[in-house]
Amino acid sequence: MDDGNLSTVESQDHHVNPTSAAILGLLRQSGPLNANALAETAKVRIGGYWTVTRSQVYRELAALEKRGLVEFGPRGPRNSRACSITELGADAFLAWLDSGPIDDVVRFPLLLTVRFAADLPPGRFDEIIEEFAAMHAQTLAMYRSIENAIIDGPHDIYDLATLRFGIHFEMAIEQWLGELGDLLE
Amino acid sequence: MDDGNLSTVESQDHHVNPTSAAILGLLRQSGPLNANALAETAKVRIGGYWTVTRSQVYRELAALEKRGLVEFGPRGPRNSRACSITELGADAFLAWLDSGPIDDVVRFPLLLTVRFAADLPPGRFDEIIEEFAAMHAQTLAMYRSIENAIIDGPHDIYDLATLRFGIHFEMAIEQWLGELGDLLE
DNA sequence: AAGGCCATGTAACAAGTTACATGATTAA
DNA sequence: TTAATCATGTAACTTGTTACATGGCCTT
Numbered sequence: 001m002d003d004g005n006l007s008t009v010e011s012q013d014h015h016v017n018p019t020s021a022a023i024l025g026l027l028r029q030s031g032p033l034n035a036n037a038l039a040e041t042a043k044v045r046i047g048g049y050w051t052v053t054r055s056q057v058y059r060e061l062a063a064l065e066k067r068g069l070v071e072f073g074p075r076g077p078r079n080s081r082a083c084s085i086t087e088l089g090a091d092a093f094l095a096w097l098d099s100g101p102i103d104d105v106v107r108f109p110l111l112l113t114v115r116f117a118a119d120l121p122p123g124r125f126d127e128i129i130e131e132f133a134a135m136h137a138q139t140l141a142m143y144r145s146i147e148n149a150i151i152d153g154p155h156d157i158y159d160l161a162t163l164r165f166g167i168h169f170e171m172a173i174e175q176w177l178g179e180l181g182d183l184l185e
Numbered sequence: 186m187d188d189g190n191l192s193t194v195e196s197q198d199h200h201v202n203p204t205s206a207a208i209l210g211l212l213r214q215s216g217p218l219n220a221n222a223l224a225e226t227a228k229v230r231i232g233g234y235w236t237v238t239r240s241q242v243y244r245e246l247a248a249l250e251k252r253g254l255v256e257f258g259p260r261g262p263r264n265s266r267a268c269s270i271t272e273l274g275a276d277a278f279l280a281w282l283d284s285g286p287i288d289d290v291v292r293f294p295l296l297l298t299v300r301f302a303a304d305l306p307p308g309r310f311d312e313i314i315e316e317f318a319a320m321h322a323q324t325l326a327m328y329r330s331i332e333n334a335i336i337d338g339p340h341d342i343y344d345l346a347t348l349r350f351g352i353h354f355e356m357a358i359e360q361w362l363g364e365l366g367d368l369l370e
Numbered sequence: 371a372a373g374g375c376c377a378t379g380t381a382a383c384a385a386g387t388t389a390c391a392t393g394a395t396t397a398a
Numbered sequence: 399t400t401a402a403t404c405a406t407g408t409a410a411c412t413t414g415t416t417a418c419a420t421g422g423c424c425t426t
Binding site: 018021022025028045046048049050051093094097098100101102104105106107108109110111112113114115116117118119120121124127128131132135156157158159160161162164165168169171172173175176179180183184 | 203206207210213230231233234235236278279282283285286287289290291292293294295296297298299300301302303304305306309312313316317320341342343344345346347349350353354356357358360361364365368369
């Protein structure tokens with residue numbers, strides 16, 4: 001007996017993946033945008049923890065239009081057309097938002113290298129770690145300057161929250177790097 | 186003038202993606218394995234920071250075989266066949282390892298939710314954060330017990346290093362969650 | 371008005387995930 | 399011996415990335 005199946009069909013109809021949800025969410029806050037502008041917006045607004053390429057935007061928007069979650073305006077300047085979220089789209093976005101994050105798998109490319117570092121020629125691992133440290137020190141510094149820039153003025157606290165996550169993350173890397181030296185003599 | 190092109194062709198010939206590199210690296214340490222065993226090994230050995238699905242293993246191995254980086258033994262029990270790394274494969278693995286991690290993009294699904302949390306009904310965000318906190322507290326506890334289990338006996342320090350990264354990462358999440366409360370009143 | 375640049379769009383490819391087919395192995 | 403289970407393999411689909419085509423726009 002397929003109990004409860006019918007009741008879930010309707011909600012699954014609205015199901016969107018995180019990338020589409022991000023697109024919808026941004027569209028909802030910003031108003032009509034064409035695909036390029038959307039991609040640019042995504043980069044600025046959520047680029048620190050989520051990547052959305054231009055091509056993805058085009059594809060997702062096309063798919064979302066078929067489902068009636070977004071709609072396009074007339075063709076404009078360079079054959080571009082603005083896209084706006086529909087009510088159904090807003091519903092889908094909010095449904096996604098309410099469902100919370102499911103995926104919890106994080107991939108750290110560096111750790112793959114670390115795992116096999118024993119096979120690296122002497123000194124090479126130190127160099128790699130050095131590069132890595134430099135990059136992340138830079139990232140942390142950038143985050144801190146952003147934080148300083150926005151903290152005094154008016155700002156979205158949730159946006160600040162994501163920034164703070166980044167700062168904690170980078171500090172964790174920093175601390176880990178610090179103890180790496182001891183760990184490896 | 187295409188200066189230097191010829192000299193780089195040879196090295197690019199060996200180029201493998203991180204997932205293939207992981208497969209080669211594991212194969213290199215473990216000796217011949219069939220695809221399933223390899224997938225299982227990957228899960229156990231590097232599953233904490235890199236995912237390799239069964240299907241990926243089959244596809245990558247097939248591709249690697251064509252390039253002569255791995256080779257298969259005869260068909261066995263359930264039509265399975267053991268796969269082993271070739272010398273060329275070992276070279277490719279070491280070349281990848283030596284190149285260091287390039288990709289540095291990390292995706293945090295939770296932060297997408299956080300970014301749009303203002304659109305969430307009152308209290309729902311707290312619930313989501315609560316779930317998240319519980320999950321990660323559990324992860325951190327697990328990491329700590331693993332650490333305790335291996336730290337006294339003989340162990341690979343690089344393996345320990347990846348574990349320590351995980352612990353720092355989870356602690357960063359913990360700290361961030363702690364300050365989230367203050368941030369949002 | 372000619373040329374290069376760049377925004378826009380599309381297509382091809384690579385990687386990741388999910389679902390399916392099959393037959394050996396095991397347990398009743 | 400029959401049924402259920404599970405290891406193995408394959409295929410279909412989704413998502414992510416890279417490369418390509420086109421033509422409007424700006425500069426000179």
